[in-house]
Amino acid sequence: MADSNPTPASTEQGARAEVDTETAQPPSRRKGILVVVVVLLVLVAVGLWWRSTFTEDTDDAQINGHLIQVSSRIAGQVSKVDVDENQVIKAGDVIAELDPTDFKIAVENAEAALASAQANAAAANVAVPIATVNSGSNLRSAGADVSGSHAGVEQAQQQLEAAHARVAQAQANLTKAQADLERYKPLVEKDVISKQQFDAAVAAADGAKAALADARASEQAAVDGVKVAHEHESQAQALLQYAQTGPQQVVAQSARARQALAQVAQAQAQLDQAKQNLIYTRIVAPVAGIVTRKSVEINQNVAVGQNLLTLVSLDGLWVTANFKETQLKRMAPGQNVDIDVDSTGKTYHGKITQIGGATGSVLSLFPPENATGNYVKVVQRVPVRIDFTDIAGEDASHSLRPGLSVEPKVKIK
Numbered sequence: 001m002a003d004s005n006p007t008p009a010s011t012e013q014g015a016r017a018e019v020d021t022e023t024a025q026p027p028s029r030r031k032g033i034l035v036v037v038v039v040l041l042v043l044v045a046v047g048l049w050w051r052s053t054f055t056e057d058t059d060d061a062q063i064n065g066h067l068i069q070v071s072s073r074i075a076g077q078v079s080k081v082d083v084d085e086n087q088v089i090k091a092g093d094v095i096a097e098l099d100p101t102d103f104k105i106a107v108e109n110a111e112a113a114l115a116s117a118q119a120n121a122a123a124a125n126v127a128v129p130i131a132t133v134n135s136g137s138n139l140r141s142a143g144a145d146v147s148g149s150h151a152g153v154e155q156a157q158q159q160l161e162a163a164h165a166r167v168a169q170a171q172a173n174l175t176k177a178q179a180d181l182e183r184y185k186p187l188v189e190k191d192v193i194s195k196q197q198f199d200a201a202v203a204a205a206d207g208a209k210a211a212l213a214d215a216r217a218s219e220q221a222a223v224d225g226v227k228v229a230h231e232h233e234s235q236a237q238a239l240l241q242y243a244q245t246g247p248q249q250v251v252a253q254s255a256r257a258r259q260a261l262a263q264v265a266q267a268q269a270q271l272d273q274a275k276q277n278l279i280y281t282r283i284v285a286p287v288a289g290i291v292t293r294k295s296v297e298i299n300q301n302v303a304v305g306q307n308l309l310t311l312v313s314l315d316g317l318w319v320t321a322n323f324k325e326t327q328l329k330r331m332a333p334g335q336n337v338d339i340d341v342d343s344t345g346k347t348y349h350g351k352i353t354q355i356g357g358a359t360g361s362v363l364s365l366f367p368p369e370n371a372t373g374n375y376v377k378v379v380q381r382v383p384v385r386i387d388f389t390d391i392a393g394e395d396a397s398h399s400l401r402p403g404l405s406v407e408p409k410v411k412i413k
Contacts, residue, residue, distance in 0.1 A: 055338075056331060057409040060381065061321035063341075065402035066313040068287065070095060072302045073280045076102070081298055083309075087291045088398075096296050096308060098281040107278055110271035117267040121260035124253070131253040142239040149233035156222065156229040163219035170215035174208035181205045289313040314398040317388060319350060321408045322360060322381040330412040331355065337386050340407040344399050349389050352410065356383035 076098035083095050181201045188198040289311040296308040319339055323331065331352065339348040359380040361368050386408055391400070 054413045055409045055411055056323065056327045057407060058321055058323050058327070059405070059407050060323075061319055061386075061406050061408050063317055063400055063402055063404045063406060064320045065317045066287070067402070068289070068311040068313060069307050070283065070285070070309050070311050071305050071307050072098070072283055073304065074098065074103075074277050075303050076281065076301070078296060078298055078300045078302060081296055083291045083294065085291060085294050088289075088314075089285050089291060089311075090288045091285055093285045094282050095285055095291075096283045098283070098302070100278055100281040103274065103278040103281055106274040107271070110267065110274040114264070114267040114271050117260070117264040121257070121264045124257035124260040128250065128253050128257050131250045135247060135250055138239075138242075142236065142242070142244075145236040145239060146233070149229065149236040153226070153229040153233050156226040160219070160222035160226050163215065163222035166215040167212065167219045170208065170212035174205070174212045177201070177205035177208035283308065285311060287311065287313050288315060312402060314400075317391060317400055317402065318353075319386040319388075319406055319408055321384045321386055321406075323384050325359070325380045325382055328355065328382060328384075331384070331410055336389075336411045338409045338411070339386065339388070340409070341400065342405045342407075343401075348391070348400075350386045350408070351389055352384060353387045354385040356385075358382075 078096055079099045080097040081095075082093070082097070083089060089095070181204075184193060184198045184201045187193045188195060292310045292312055294309040296302070302308065319337075333352050333354065335352045337350045337352060339350050340346075341348060356363075359382050361380060
């Protein structure tokens, strides 16, 4: 009867056979797994490569914003500072205040100067119609005076002619009287005529002399009257010539009135400037933002244009991304961009608005000079501006700041 229990030798041989069988199968299975893994890796690589062709990205990008240098528009002494470093302020908030005393006095002086100019303008405007009326009245009066003086000259001439006639008549009477007296002298000596007749002849001669003297005096008075009449006529002519300048005087008065009005406008402008300077004593924030680099202090004397602080605007932010020149082939304004921000870990949305007109190296302080013999080609970068499309909704808490690093991904497909 055969032994049914296996011997130790046969048991050991069976175990070895099973081990050999097990060790012979894994190489084919591992080879299949490796092939599958390689295929999967290739597919993943192809998928990643294909996916990468949809976007262009760079880590050389940062957020930019408006940095406003706040300065004083007038010179003065700071009486109050209303903000602190890194304080968030709104547009119109008071930053600092200057001593307004001198500027209030300037406003009062300007108001007084304006009142004086307005009074002068009122007087000048009233004088224009007065000058117009006086001009016409003086012209008519001067014309009448000239006519009257001319008539006076003619009358004086007639009186002179009458005086000449009376002198001639008196002279003729005197000549006749003297002739009669000469004839009576020998007759009275011979008693041909009476002594009484001779005395009458003497008296007649004396009367003729007196009449001649009176006629000559009247003639001289007539001559003087003619001279006076001519003088009056000359004066009347001069007054007429002066009166004829009345229209020009009206024009001059009108010009003075316009000048007075211009002085009113000038005084008004000075008053407006004085009031504006008084307003400028309160330095206010032009936009909302964060106060940085504050250098203004109380009792400090500031000059016009002196920088007091820098205001970082939190509105109107944009991204400046420096893409390689090889990435610009399919990039154009208007393309959508996903913007990953390192500080917040959030992704924001934007679009390309501008592509720089030159590379960063050309715009640097010392542009490269490639005319040497050892030129090495370096891939250049071009600044691209990306504007946020919905920053109000995406960044309501204003967590974005100029200078933060971002990674934009431009969708080129």
